[in-house]
Every structure is written in C-alpha cells, then in structure tokens.
Amino acid sequence: MTSSFKNFRGRPASIYEINGGNIIAGIADLGASVQYLKVKTEQGWLDLCPGFDDAEEYISSGTCFGATIGRVANRIKGASFSLNGKNYALSRNDGDNCLHGGAEGFDKRFFKVNSCGNMLELTLESADGDMGFPGNLKLKVQYVAEECALTVRYSAVSDKDTLWAPTCHLYFNLDGAQSGDCLSNMLKINAKKFTPSAKGLVPTGEIKPVYGTPFDFTDFRAIGQRINCGDEQLVIARGYDHNLVLEGSCAATAYGTESGVKLDVYTDMPGLQLYSGNYLNGRSRFGALRPYSAFALEAQYFPDAANIPAFEAPVLKAGEVKSHYIKYVFSQIKNV
Numbered sequence: 001m002t003s004s005f006k007n008f009r010g011r012p013a014s015i016y017e018i019n020g021g022n023i024i025a026g027i028a029d030l031g032a033s034v035q036y037l038k039v040k041t042e043q044g045w046l047d048l049c050p051g052f053d054d055a056e057e058y059i060s061s062g063t064c065f066g067a068t069i070g071r072v073a074n075r076i077k078g079a080s081f082s083l084n085g086k087n088y089a090l091s092r093n094d095g096d097n098c099l100h101g102g103a104e105g106f107d108k109r110f111f112k113v114n115s116c117g118n119m120l121e122l123t124l125e126s127a128d129g130d131m132g133f134p135g136n137l138k139l140k141v142q143y144v145a146e147e148c149a150l151t152v153r154y155s156a157v158s159d160k161d162t163l164w165a166p167t168c169h170l171y172f173n174l175d176g177a178q179s180g181d182c183l184s185n186m187l188k189i190n191a192k193k194f195t196p197s198a199k200g201l202v203p204t205g206e207i208k209p210v211y212g213t214p215f216d217f218t219d220f221r222a223i224g225q226r227i228n229c230g231d232e233q234l235v236i237a238r239g240y241d242h243n244l245v246l247e248g249s250c251a252a253t254a255y256g257t258e259s260g261v262k263l264d265v266y267t268d269m270p271g272l273q274l275y276s277g278n279y280l281n282g283r284s285r286f287g288a289l290r291p292y293s294a295f296a297l298e299a300q301y302f303p304d305a306a307n308i309p310a311f312e313a314p315v316l317k318a319g320e321v322k323s324h325y326i327k328y329v330f331s332q333i334k335n336v
Helices: 055-060 232-237
Strands: 002-008 011-019 023-028 033-041 044-047 080-083 086-089 112-116 119-126 137-145 149-158 186-189 191-195 241-246 250-255 261-267 271-275 295-300 322-332
Touching (some): 186 271, 232 241
Antiparallel strands (some): 033 044, 119 137, 137 149, 191 241, 241 271
C-alpha cells in the first residue's frame, strides 16, 4: 500500500507500507525514513512512533525522525577529518561540527524505491564531494517486516576510500505514541562502558565504566529515573545523548510499563547512542512533539571515530562492499 507524504521542495513524497503480520511499518522515500510503526497487542494495534504525515513537517522538525542517516551518523568534531594523508572539510550544521552527514544529509534525500511483498528496498547515489565526503557512494537500504520484527539492512560501495557509518533514527514510546512522555519506559543496555562527551556533545576520547553513573543500564531502569540527577554529562545534553560501548549482538531491551510491549534491538555495530528526545519539537501525526516524547536507540560507530585513534574508524575502502544491520524484535510481557 502506498500513501501520499505530501511534497518536499515541490516534489511529491510517498509512504510505502510493509506488513509482517503482527507488525506494520510505513516508510517514506524521503530519507528512507520510518514514519509509523505499529505492533499488534492483546488490546489491538499500537502505534509506537510519533512520526509525520507531511514531508515538510518531518524536515522542519529537525529530528531526523525515523531516517536513514548518512554518510556518517552522529558528530564529527570540527566538521573535518583526515584520510590517507588528505584533509577533508565537511558541512557544518551543528555549531562547528558535522552532524548526521551535514546540512543536506541522507534524511533530506529522495531514495529510489523497489517494493516486494514484506520487503522494501531503497537506493541512493551520493556524489564525490557530497557534503565534503570523498567518493561516489552507492547505498542500498532494505526494510524487512517479519511476523514480530523489523530488520534494516544497509550496504554501500564507493569508488574512493571514504567514511560510511549509517544508523536508523527511529524514535519509540513503547506505551504508545499518544501516551505522553517516554520517561517511564524501562531500558536495559548491554554495555559496561560509555564514551563521555565534552561541550558540543563530541566525545572526549575516553572510555569509562558505566558503574556508579546514570549511564548504568546493565539492569532495567526507567529512562527518566536519573535524568535530572545533576550529572554533568546529562546537564550538557539536557538528558541522554550519549554513546555506549556494546557487548554482543543484543544491544538493548526496553518495554512499556503500561502496554507491556517489549523491544529487543540487535546489531553488528559497536556502539549505541541513547537519545532521550531532549530537543524534540514540531507537530507529529498525534499533535505537538515535546522533549522526551520518545527515545532513540541509534546503533552506530562511535561519534567522531574518524578523529579519535582509540575508536574504530568507519572507513569504507574503494571497491569494498560493506554491510550492517539493525533488527527490532517486538513481543508482549504478560505481567508488567
């Protein structure tokens, strides 16, 4: 099923629906972005993502809502990096930094779409020099709806050595998109370490244990339990907007305390950015978006990894076909 996403810059945009049986996702060609995600519960269908039904509102919100991020997710300090002895200047769109690929990142691009049953394939070509990144990059994104899961598969190839670090910027409120804030959602992250940030939310280069900090989600905790505890890291970001160092393919588990909807996130990427929706704004399909309306679990390479030797750099070699995945698995807890 295809529906209108209205227009962006005078060009019609569309939303394509895929159905796995107990899960329905609506994905726009603009940004290869998930604009709605519904799961079947004992009480009926529940919409977990407060997305948009208007392309212009999606873009003007500045939230990258549900978008495919690229070329590089998160921040690159000073909007510059060096590769093979050459310096590259990037688009500055977050103070002095490059965030989520720059001012015209993939979240604002139209993808070509090929729909096949419960799978949607979207492709994009990014030219050499796009937002300052080297190489002609060809990107393929596949969304696959299974009975109780949504899998996102990425693959890319470039004709020059370049950086490539995708993510899916899905937002969730597991009690439902219309239920208010997400701060009572319970969260567990498979990470014993995190990367602290300096001002500008760029990592300092340190890797620290989570124990004794508000970043300890090794056991289930409400997202909002310590968000106002006065920790310097949380004050800088006005909440959570931090990268955690993953251990194993099961990155995180979360559930809604009212709905009982449970989410397990799997990935092959090394980090997970927990974002508590600190700067959400605009109007979604369900009305005004406010801070903490929803949270994001962004599987990723570490922020600014291209400039920090201790972090794995997201280098894509010329001619190399590289792939990554994120899988969201849903179930329901009987007794919350």
